[in-house]
Amino acid sequence: MSRVWAVAKNSFVSAMRMKTAIVFMLLLIILLPIMSLTTTGDGTIKGRIQSFISYGLGLTGLLLSILTIVVACHTLSTDIKHKRIYSVITKPIRRFEFVLGKVLGVVILDFLLLVVFSSVIYALVLQMPKFAKANAEDIQQLKNEFFTARASLKMSVDTDMLKARVEDAYKNMKAAGELDQNKSKEAVMNELMASAKYSMFSAEPGGMVLWEFNNVKPFDANDILYVRLKFNASQIPPDNLLYGVWYVGDYRQVQSGEQAKTPIYAVPRKDVAKTVREFQVPADAVAADGYLAIVFVNEPANNSTIIFSEEDGLEVLYKAGSFSANYLRAVLVIFSRLVFFAILGVSLTTWLGFPVAILCCFVVFFSGVINGFITNSFEYIAAYLQILYKFTIKPFILLLPKFDENYNINNYIIDAKLINNGFLAMALISLAIKSFILLIAGFIIFAKREIARVIV
């Protein structure tokens, strides 16, 4: 182990004296405080802090990833290229110890830099309300909506039920002879499914939409529920405002007509379309068995159909942890990515030169950033290519790390969403498995290869 440390220390010193790390550090040290002063967001103090943390964490993650890739690809490949490895590998050190030492050196560098910069961002974020001279109301809002960690719930659509309903509708249409002969069964079914979903999540003037949640996890009943909503409208009025009443509580009580055990809250609101809005309801609206329903009733005066999207139309949030713990988890996820890139870089250079290895690393990095886009775009290829895709490119893409969509860790912090244990464990384990495979491959290749170049 002392040998691994010796190599680690050496590659760490190399990275520091290469000045690459220094340049990145200076860049961040200068940019972060400037950003904390110049970001404006949507004008509110919350918006400012959100956009600062978004850029700050995003920039730190990006720059440290690039630094990791450069240093990891450089450290082993130059040792081989400049033959420094001759007098190292002939010492009593196992080859895997050497590779491990190289990885460890980069990881130590990452760890130190990440600790420094995440602390700087954390400190700046905590100080920003003071600098901005926020009033008590703003601070309370920040406390509830930013400096917290909220669990989020989305309604999962019961697809089996929906399918059965669509099947029925299809059979009825067939019986009535209303089927379009030019369309296949599949196309008709898809259309029916889309319209069924549409009708589930849209309300005509005077109509309603119902969301139901089970397993709202037990928490302090004195707390607050946050309902986050976003909708579109068929006709947008001149003042842009659409009216509606929200009912939050145990809907089953209304259906069965029994004595209400838990309160049902009615919240009349006027909201702007296509914008994320949030309102609060006391948490005692949740039934004892964890059931919660939210009903939206479209005001007839709107004279417009209001449409919610299935994915991000409505979310229920509640406090489930502290901001600091959540921030620490986000930093941990970023760190695990840096470790992955350190291993990727070093493993690739056990058999590739610096330019090729760094290219591969950047391909992996950027495809991780747009992983969702890639997978989505392949969904639309022709059916006969679909099989080919399924067995070749798809498994390969699945092997690549994901940093976007749900895995974009910055969004959790910006929206004060709890990074729950399951998600954290999944993210860490999947990266750990991928890293482990890469590391073992690197060990094997490096143990087998000829270190010296062919010179006659």
Place this chain on the structure above:
Amino acid sequence: MTAANENNVIEAVSLTKIFSDWWGRSRVVAVDNLNLKVTNNQVFGLLGPNGSGKTTVLKMLLGLLHPTKGKAFVLGGDSKDPRISSQVGFLPEESYLYPYLNARETLDFYGRLFGLNSRVRKARIDVLLDMVGLSGMASRPIGTFSKGMARRIGLAQALINDPKLLILDEPTSGLDPIGTRQIKDLIVELARRGKTILLSSHLLADAEEVCDRVCILYGGLVQKEGRIEELLEQKEKSQITTTCLSERTIEQIRRIVEKDGGDFEIRPPMQKLESYFIDIVNKAQKEKKYTSGAVNQYDATDAQRAAAMSDVLDKLVSAKVETEKLEKVDNAAVVETEKVGTNQNVLNQLTQGPEIKMPEPVEPVNKTEEINVQQDIKKNILDELTKSEENRNE
């Protein structure tokens, strides 16, 4: 699998290396069926012109290249085995060092790879820096060193583990004549201490001076191998060296030789350029002329030089002994002690092998004295030398 004969420190059995291009075409036979045996305590020279496969052989011995055919044994096993490689010192054909580390950090790094503890590392690094004449530049980055100075650090790193077997690839290339002289002295002294040395070179004069046995390679094939005296002896000639003779005596000798039917030639013997050069530099050093390069503690006569080198090596190995002694102090009462005449002998014995019992110091006073010597390592080696002689006289 081990080599048949334990006495063989290096054994290569029909070692072959064929290089091919990416497609497996245009093959080059770099080493062809090489059989080589280097026995214990031998200085073995691999000689040959550029591209004759010397370095390829060394790389195969060290596991940096895989032989296409055949097998190489180093110290009876595979050189990749840490148990074997911990007893091998290797100086590559050029000193490939980390340019951003300074001399001390470099040696410390290599010392760590051998798992030496910090105390041993520090003591050995001091001695080695002193030996290669770079103690004044210990904190300068290697990147700013000249080729010869980097070479000296390369040599120091090869010695940091007090190796049983030293593999030197072109040891004298890039060195000034004094550095070359020192390396040769070092090789001779190490051989005297029972080490085995394998070196490759195309500088024949250097090889001739230090090697017991040489192997001449050409085109990857062994052309000739044998003891250097056997190879170079000119059996049909005799050589007489005397003090300056008078005209009359020369005429008399000529007559005798001609009567015997032999050829006769007479001229004053030439001093070697090497020793002439060393004299000049030595004079300049004594006058304390400024230099930013390496400074050698140079001693005039062969005997003094050998003694100085011996002293350095003593100090080098004593670093190990020192710490082991100190670690054993606690159970000193239980361990049987063995009286040894002089420290010199103890140290010499210790370098022979690990099986020798670790003797306890005779008097505690001596021990502290030794430690002082270790800590005060930067003193002139000549001073050290005279001091140790005084000790011996006591």
